[in-house]
Amino acid sequence: QITLKESGPTLVRPTQTLTLTCTFSGFPLSTRGEGVAWIRQPPGKALEWLALIYWDDDTRYSPSLKSRLTITKDSSKKQVVLSVTNMDPVDTATYYCAHTMWPVTEYFDYWGQGILVTVSS
């Protein structure tokens, strides 16, 4: 059974860096084809894909946010970490991590419960 859970701060100040951790179970991110993505959703708004990391450490980023995002993994700890620099109030959102597969199957079949991050001074 695949499960994912997001953790991290729920309140960050403008200009700070947000670091979120996704702790997963039920699949080995070290196995060919496995991947974990981050997706966010501002309150009352649509889903926005942010970043994805594959089993081989290859990464993909949203072009509009690429300069501010870093995604890394620690397969032995079963964790994926997303960093977002220079946080702004418009980055207030629920951040989800989700399981995906490669190749050309990068839809998201298992999701974490999400973590609401508020950016405010």
Add this chain to the structure above:
Amino acid sequence: DIQMTQSPSSLSASVGDRVTITCRASQGIGNYLAWYQQKPGEIPSLLIYAASTLQSGVPSRFSGSGSETDFTLTISCLQPEDVATYYCQKYNSAPFTFGPGTKVDLK
């Protein structure tokens, strides 16, 4: 980058109605399209992938069709538990963009 649009943005329908939601890609994406359902206050849930393949456990009243640029999600007989926002998502290549969503509620 390929843009994803959905229509309508919202709709109201009666229980038992047939509901159709359209998703359009600005360029061809083959059949690399997924649909998600997000009920109020809940996390998104995968409904359909490869444009028309139902995820395990999804009721058969849901169906998907289309290819390249034009896709549809159909609910053949709307149920109260189908009240939700529905999103399409492309996955032919990065970025794995979502559509803006279609909110479905009961008339």
